[in-house]
Amino acid sequence: MARMTMIEALRSAMDVKLMDDPSVIVFGEDVGYFGGVFRCTAGLQARHGEERVFDTPINESAIVGLAVGMAAQGMRPCVEIQFADYVFPAYDQITQEAARLRHRSNEQFTCPLVVRMPTGGGIFGGQTHSQSPEALFTHVAGLKVVIPATPYDAKGLLISAIEDPDPVIFLEPKRIYNGPFFGDHSGKSVPWSSHPAGEVPEGHYTVPLGKAEIRRAGSDVTVLAYGTMVHVAEAAASEAGVDAEIIDLRTLLPLDVETIRTSVEKTGRCVVVHEATRTGGFGGELIAEVQEACFWHLRAPLLRVTGWDAPYPHAQEWDYFPSPARIARALVQVMGD
Structure with missing residues (x-):
């Protein structure tokens, strides 16, 4: 190593x-x-x-x-x-x-x-x-x-x-x-x-395509994220004091629906996080997958935390990003619903 x-x-x-x-x-x-x-x-x-x-x-x-x-x-x-x-x-x-x-x-x-x-x-x-x-x-x-x-x-x-x-x-x-x-x-x-x-590892190894990873086990709410937002979601869960299960999707296509389904059936709640704009973003596809696969297990509405529906704002980019505080508010909200 x-x-x-x-x-x-x-x-x-x-x-x-x-x-x-x-x-x-x-x-x-x-x-x-x-x-x-x-x-x-x-x-x-x-x-x-x-x-x-x-x-x-x-x-x-x-x-x-x-x-x-x-x-x-x-x-x-x-x-x-x-x-x-x-x-x-x-x-x-x-x-x-x-x-x-x-x-x-x-x-x-x-x-x-x-x-x-x-x-x-x-x-x-x-x-x-x-x-x-x-x-x-x-x-x-x-x-x-x-x-x-x-x-x-x-x-x-x-x-x-x-x-x-x-x-x-x-x-x-x-x-x-x-x-x-x-x-x-x-x-x-x-x-x-x-x-x-x-x-x-310094030599050859592989991580399989199409397989998500549970970065943080939890029982209250499932957080679906990828890339940078995995780390932001981890900080948000600590800030909110919520026992969140954070899933790093790693591969968006093909999507590891089975890992998502198993987690949401356990927690009954789900928050989706991505940096891209909200409308037409991959979060909408994730919401649809969870709704179809886990509807009868859901205990609260599904929530998204995303970038703005606007051209990328150079001067306000740190406001544009989903921050630990924004995600923490979503976690608290979904726990209260």
Whole structure:
């Protein structure tokens, strides 16, 4: 075991797969010599060569289009879109080509492609560097959608994604790249913990796609969260003094409905938390799943705590985020209903 931040864990995952599988290739904007804007790929080009890790033009559609062709011919590309906000020129390639290739070819071809993207806010990147577009991908049959919350999961999930025969959208919450952080209205970041790194095996291991993790066992209310919001929900449960069971979904598509159902049947209450805007957000799908699967076990209305239905507010981003206080109020409310 070694102590790694999420950035280091992701780099380790790519390093492991570049070493053990010659079909794996890493490319994207500035991922080669510079090592990526967040340094996730730092040192990989020097270690594995310019033919395995290389830079591309600023052309997201071309990055993904090239990767789809490579994947169809037996390669396993792991490409980086510099910010999730930049993916929209490549959305056609992802949804019309990558997601459909297996079915459209009657399984003559598969598309073992990973598209990595830093997602969410927390770095004062403004409207074009802070969006959370996960719901746009969970609506697309043929994709898998992954969002890790810890360094251990980040590495294990990324290795599983690279080894998967189908395309995986791998969203990396940039706010927890170097450990979870609170924030205040002045923009000052305060770490939740003096130990931002986590214990991560140095070699090969996997975390299964499609399997949630119970981060905090409890009996009063189930909290469904992913990415950064897992850590915020843990702080909120302590603040509210509620015995909350916090489930880290880890994979949004396919969704681990069984773990969700088992928890909500036990607690009878559920609060859903995500950073993205409320309307059309993935929380609505989670609410529907819980309502359908657990209706007769519910003891209170289902609640959502989300970002605002507004363009990303650069100057007010710490108000925009679901905070421990906002989530704590929801937990207290659902316990009183």
